[in-house]
Amino acid sequence: MNDLPFAPRLLMKVPAVPLVLCGISLASVLSVNAIAADAQIPQAKYQPPNNVTMIELRGKSEASGLTGRFTVIVDLRSGRYIIERDYGIYSEAIGFDGRLGWKRDRSGASHFLDSDPARAITATEAWLFRRGWCEGENGATRVESRPDEKDGEVTEAVWNVTPKSGIPVLLRFEKANGLLRQSEISLWSSRLIRHYSDWREIDGVLIPFAEKDESPEDESLELIKIDAAKVNPQNVDGKIFERPPNIHDYAVNGDKISATVPYEDDGVGRIFVPVFIDGNGPYPFEIDTGGHLILTSATAEKLNLNPIGNASATGGGSGVMHQGTVRAKDIRIGDAVIRDQPVWVIPLPDSSNDRGPRAPRAGFLGLELFERFAVQLNRKAKTVTLTPLEKFNEKPQGVRLPICFTEDAPLTRGSFNGVSGDFELDSGNAGPAIIEGYWAHEHGLESLLARGLPWAGSGIGGDYGAKLSRGDITLGPIKFPHEVVSYAGLVQRGSESTKLQAGVVGESSLYRFDMVYDYAREHVWIDPKTDVPQRAFNRAGLRLKKEKPTAFTVVFVAPNSPAEAAGIKNGEQILSINEKPASRLSYSDAVVIFSQSEGTEIPLLAGPKADGPMRRVSLRLKEIVP
Template sequence: MKTVVVLFGALLFCGGASAKPVESAASLLARARATSGGDAWDAIVGLSANGTEKASGLSADWRMDVDLRDGRSRQSADFGVVRYAEGFDGRDHWRQDASGGLHNLDSAFARTATVTDAWLARRGWLRRDAAGAKIGAMAMRNEGERRYAVLTATPQGGQAVELWFDPASARLERSVRTMPISIVSVSYADYRKVDGIELPFSIITRDDAGNGDDIVELRTYQTRPNASDSDFARPSPPDDAQAPAAGTTVPLEFTRYLVVEAKLNGKGPFAFILDTGGHDIITPDVAQQLGLKAVGSGTSGGAGEGTMTQADVRVGRFEIGAAVMTDQHFFVMPLQYGTIERGARTPLAGIIGLEVFERFGTRIDYRAKTLTLRPRAGYRHVGGGVPLRMTFSDDQPLVEVGFEGKRGDFALDTGNGGSMLVQHLWAEKQGFAQRLKSGVELVSYGAGGASRNWASRVDRFDIAGQNLRHLAARYAEDKHGSFSSRTEAGNIGSDVLAHFTLDFDYAGGQVWFEPVPGWTPPPFDRSGVRAYKDRADAFTVALVGEHTPAAIAGVKANDEIIAVDGVAATQLSGDDWFHKITQAPGTSLALTLRRKGVESQAALTLRELLP
């Protein structure tokens, strides 16, 4: 996967009496309009394009439709094994991603981004007065041997976008936008004349998050004097799922993660993490067991700053209890050993997420440890609780809640098997960062690898009419991955969610929180050692806190814990380790360590580290 190179070069200005004055932004845009066709644009309303999209080692038939009056648009790509569509119908920005289901992109950030999407789609920079956008001063920038004329445009109510022009021709060659967890650059090239206007036949999108280039090569454009509402209508939800009218209820295992069993192509059952923040994923081992041949070669990230490979398959039949889904897309990803291992038990098969939640009304009862799926058609919430509106910037639901008296959008993440996490950019804006970083240093692991964070207690967390006090919260300063968001306040995990029974209605954009008195989150780590499994026979020590029981016992980073209280690590899971280090203060743990091939014994006595 490639990284965006030098998105922001040095500003160049040659002083002196003989220096050539920098062109004004208005002059540059006037030249851009003239170069691209001038008044010929005024006679065109509809614009359609067909071509080929290449991404993640796959190739697709690609189509785009745009209304040049208001920026309504629709794009679709059919890669065979997976299909995508996205559009703006003038009111809603909708997406149909790998899940096949649909939801709006309607968070506060997404709404501003949609305004800019529409401005770009209708070629706002070529319109008189830039279609009402605020235009910043032009600056000259160098990148390698190329020189660009760059200005910033901010449509009314929209997100700022940098526009990079070739100074000689005044053609737009690049747009650059700051998205929640990445900087996205779109390059435009191979301009050709079509019905009096000039259009790019090569469009390449790349970001700095480790995702590969997305390349669209255009075959044809069509210009039209009109545009139809049907060009931008959202597709119908897929008719590929069914459940009994009364629903189907299945057991959930709830330790830290929610785990549910499912059958794939009649085989299994397989155990999966139930994750509102994820897509349907199986491991390569499971794909092999099912005789499925994965195609594609993409990358994906998550919590942590790294990425992992991903490919694509389709599963003919996917069953959870009496709920059945047919012809389902799954990603194939080599999830970290520490994510899927269960000690002596069969490893987890992967993750199930958005695909299920989009197809059913979904009820999670943490206390009864059950999952209930009801048909989406005609779904109505039955019972009590407080509804919160769910919004989306991408594919994870967000709700607005209160953290220490400040409101912010927090992700609902049933795949977060622990305390809530607070994003550092939001915390810095609210004045929380310094206090949160003074907490207990930790390291956690997700799909993107390790994430360094700090834990402390929260005086007040307000959600769905409930004021939860003295909760543990982690503060992260990741530079990449899902814990580096510029727009979200944080991520809510099971320590908070298990205070409630949750009823999700993705189609209706709501989730009901039904309070269940008496829930007490698990104790915080009382050992001071953070360890993970990357193979069966040992836990590897990632971090030892200063002056903690582990440090006093002589445990050091990179030690291998090969037994706990006489039980070999091969028989212990990450959950087992967690239960060991959260036992009552005063409990003694006997660790067998291996350091540089030499075994030794250590005894540590647990005590409170986060009162």
Template structure:
């Protein structure tokens, strides 16, 4: 069991390795493939900086000529999604349709307004009519989770319009017109686009199964390294050592499962070892909602080690290693999750504590406000830095200064590598 703060960060795109797992399995209006972002004039490419928070890419987007608004750039979604409910009042939605959205999770369906009466602009590229889902309730609460105001999520229509290069090392996004003459560098891996989402076939290795071929959704909007859900229409076999974990949230609610490791995953000529992996509880209806079967998903905690280029129309993914570091995949060693209440000074609270974790043993509780760690005020940290502190080193001791019901407490938290 996992405790969670009601309707706050627990109902946002929740954790995996301190990051965010997004499962937006939307059954919405059909994709209109003719609609694309386009440059005006003779422009063939553009580069813009992005903000990287918990492995997630945040870019500025103009909506109907206003903005810029912070959007997640996410290969795991098809229709553009607006999560900020104020857009329901600010956009002309006379011809919009309200539907209940079915998703991958547990809970009630969520209402969303569907419209094409929206234009979007990224850099100098614009799309005049982009299929958009505007949720009537901000179920993800991404702003508090990421510590920066988030208005929505942009996916397929951007990636399908360009060749898109993501440099995680320099935080630079470069996008090229389809007819631009460029040399795409790196390992070339075939991908298939189904329902507006990219998939690849590759090999993984487990202690019990050895080398097996798997189909994976490429989901850079999820900060996990890897998720394995099914094999031969049955739950994916768990490794010998796992811990129970809250793996994320879908449209309908919490996704539970286990956290463990697989021996290796191969991507082109690259191999990653001892990869931290989530194993969601098997959902037999997921393939029906997605429109195809798959074994799991590849997340940004692996992709961030590359310069990644997506070529949807050509049907390839290009991966070029951005450094010679040997990747290490570590799970959170505290057992707590932090969310942010934004203001003049951001305030940091505990939104979730795993049963039997170091955080529970230390006496920390959900809704405690964290004010200092090792006598350094949290105002001196960014959320990314706090996340890294909580998975820093097995056995490391942290003095946590917290406020609970206006009373100050100092508690000793000893980090523990649990998987």
């Protein structure tokens, strides 16, 4: 999500799991730096008895300013697991049914984690939870010994292990006693580092009763304390590992099958629908397949909802924003209603929510909406139709694209310049389509994209540099020839640091198609037969931010652009555009003006940030990304 006032992408944290582990004897480990496809896994020093098949752990979790109870149940034979947390204001769970991972999010709805990367992550997690390194020789597991490390006075033996069909996990054992001290895996945009301590033997099984989990790039931390452990607990039904059925906390009022509401299009890449919260409103909410149910801080304050907690949120850019949670009794979109929901509250800057003379953006409708309703976007009528998923039996027009999930946003197969990969469908991305840096590097596209036009994107993590160029994108059989794409390079933090997908295609590309999102069947339908005219990219080469109601601030001037030719400088104030005062314009309105035909003259009233003389300049629009 970039380029325009942003929508946050909330990244899922894989819940920490107190591992049910065996100790390790390091007397016969591989030589330092040895690599072997069929290397022997270090043997168990404290192998659990053969009759131990299941473990149940209960304890306390402290995370994001909240304290809650959790339950962990692990099947040591298959690696099936379920982890549940309950913080009072919301609860959540994640699990593995023996075939697929799944997630029950804070709203109570659930979905499978079934992309190829998600399957690989789950395979490694299941291997960890069933203490796979105790299994002895296993040719399907790749083992690499690393040089010993020191952590204070402790010497650690380090192993990099890739279980069958899994992702690599870095394991650090205390060399003196063979106990696991740390595991580290790389997830969607951050590492998850688990620190284990306070090991105790319960009925022949070693269990760490204390765990600290950190995601350094997301600046999140969780502390776990176990207060009860059961070996082979009675009355555990194997169905507990299955993905939970969705709860029916939603409806369409008046015995109707569907609810249809008008949407407001900002002309660039955002869709807003009227939403009532606990009977108050309507408020303009953005539809965001890459996000969640969110209120801005200003909206929460108007509703007298006081957030608790302090969770991390990341997205485009390298910064981290912190958010709390409230509960809303009733969220209504036309005749469609969702009841009793936890809602994120994020302190987005006013400049990101500004819509000029219109009411500012009040929030977002994301995963929680799509897990309950089939969502149909009609471009010609400018309407959104919501149908409960269990009642949606239509066969939409157009092309059916299968979708899957690594976390909470839908992915579909596509390609860029003929190279295939997974692309996220993110209606909250109003900037150009994104080509992810690590994927581009892996497939030899880095040098091509790095030669693009310098530009500036914006996301929940702040402003960041990018390069713009053009290329051919496909989503299934749908073609986007000569599409403007954004490339941020090999970054270390934020959503563009992911190594698990090829790119992001957002509303700025999808606006021309009727869309139907059907998460129950894991399909998205795209109808390419609409007559929506194609929009040009910003032909002024000028990025603005609405830092005060009466003026825009120049935040970026593209080289060799009309804005540079007119002498516009970063930090200057723009008081009017095309004879319209800035107070009557949003940044999206400005981009629409800047996207007119080449050769169009656009007058600006510009001046220094501090008091000083104003000047009139004229921009002659031209294509800046040929």
